[in-house]
Amino acid sequence: xxxxxxxxxxxxxxxxxxxxxxxxxxxxxxxxxxxxxxxxxxxxxxxxxxxxxxxxxxxxxxxxxxxxxxxxxxxxxxxxxxxxxxxxxxxxxxxxxxxxxxxxxxxxxxxxxxxxxxxxxxxxxxxxxxxxxxxxxxxxxxxxxxxxxxxxxxxxxxxxxxxxxxxxxxxxxxxxxxxxxxxxxxxxxxxxxxxxxxxxxxxxxxxxxxxxxxxxxxxxxxxxxxxxxxxxxxxxxxxxxxxxxxxxx
Ligand SMILES: [Zn+2]
Ligand SMILES: [Zn+2]
Numbered sequence: 420x421x422x423x424x425x426x427x428x429x430x431x432x433x434x435x436x437x438x439x440x441x442x443x444x445x446x447x448x449x450x451x452x453x454x455x456x457x458x459x460x461x462x463x464x465x466x467x468x469x470x471x472x473x474x475x476x477x478x479x480x481x482x483x484x485x486x487x488x489x490x491x492x493x494x495x496x497x498x499x500x501x502x503x504x505x506x507x508x509x510x511x512x513x514x515x516x517x518x519x520x521x522x523x524x525x526x527x528x529x530x531x532x533x534x535x536x537x538x539x540x541x542x543x544x545x546x547x548x549x550x551x552x553x554x555x556x557x558x559x560x561x562x563x564x565x566x567x568x569x570x571x572x573x574x575x576x577x578x579x580x581x582x583x584x585x586x587x588x589x590x591x592x593x594x595x596x597x598x599x600x601x602x603x604x605x606x607x608x609x610x611x612x613x614x615x616x617x618x619x620x621x622x623x624x625x626x627x628x629x630x631x632x633x634x635x636x637x638x639x640x641x642x643x644x645x646x647x648x649x650x651x652x653x654x655x656x657x658x659x660x661x662x663x664x665x666x667x668x
Contacts, residue, residue, distance in 0.1 A: 426564045429556065430571035437471040437576050438610040440464045441479075442637040443644075446612070449532065450480045453625040454641055457649040462537070469541065469548035470555070472576065476542075481528035482518045486584075487622060488528075491598040497584040500598060504589035511581035579609045587615035594629070595620035595659075596666045603634065611637035620663035625652050 444464035447453040456464070468474055482496050491500040496518035499507045507514065518524060534543055542548065557565035582605055591600030597619040605613025606627070612618075614627040614635055621629070628635035644650035 422564050422567065425560060426567035426571060429560060429564070429568035430575060433471055433552075433556070433568065433572045434575045434579070435610070436467050437572070438579065438608075438612075439637065439640055440467045441472070441474075441580070442610045442612050443640050444468070445474070445476055445479050446483065447625050447637070447641070449476055450483045451622045452653060453623050454645075454650050454652050456644060460644060460649050465537065465542050469545070470552035471549075471572070473545040473549040475538075475545055477525055477529040477532040477534075478519055480532060481524045482515055484528040485518060485524065487619075490619065491588060498598075499585050499589045504585040507585035507588075508578075508581050511584055512577060579605070579612075583609060583612045583615055587613060592616065593666045596664050601633070606633070606635060610640070611635035621657050621659045623660075624654055624657045626657060629657055 443454075444456065444461065445468065448456055448461075448464075465476065468476065485494065485496055486498075489495040489498075491498045493501070495501060497507050497511060497514045553565070553569045556568050559565065560568060586600070586602060586605060588599050591602040591605075591613075593600055593616050595616055597616060599615040599619040601616045602613040607613070611627045611634075614629075614633055617627050617629045617633070625641050626635060626638045627633075628638060641650060641652070645652055
């Protein structure tokens with residue numbers, strides 16, 4: 420198999436793992452408490468996030484909860500309504516870092532996620548995790564293919580997550596009357612996150628697909644964990660927020 424094809428397949432696997440951990444654990448689990456996973460599953464999610472994203476969960480959660488608190492209004496860390504979708508798409512990482520520069524952000528929005536011994540020893544050292552993750556790819560696939568796979572994964576993961584914040588508040592359908600949008604193609608790329616209009620209407624629901632025609636791969640993972648008794652769901656069905664209403668357009 421050619422170097423590029425091997426790197427593309429390896430990157431697709433790594434990005435899918437990272438996106439699964441992001442939507443199931445960081446987003447639906449930690450940020451919104453839509454589900455609670457077994458401690459061993461949580462540890463695996465944390466390990467994969469540490470190796471593949473360099474994200475500290477309490478930081479991601481704090482920035483994301485602030486996004487829900489100020490959605491598309493002054494204070495939203497990454498609103499395309501306040502800037503432009505292109506700005507958020509390109510500057511998403513810089514906007515994330517800018518939000519984290521607020522010394523009170525974590526205490527305000529993620530005080531329920533204090534560091535534990537695993538964070539202090541391993542998961543809180545995000546650059547170390549990324550280096551180990553890249554090192555694993557290099558050992559398994561060799562230096563050129565491994566580094567190429569890491570490069571492709573980094574770009575795919577960052578672009579997909581930026582697209583949820585940028586395009587997911589600009590292009591697409593708005594079945595509910597909120598600023599976010601549904602983009603099924605983006606949901607395929609991000610394990611369901613592209614159904615962002617549905618999510619803003621029902622943030623505490625573990626399932627992002629609200630109709631049979633909508634596909635949420637992250638929900639398949641959650642259902643599997645639930646059937647295996649490795650996850651408990653806050654609500655079995657879609658639970659809209661009191662303010663959520665169908666769009667008239
Ligand atoms: Zn949003
Ligand atoms: Zn959310």
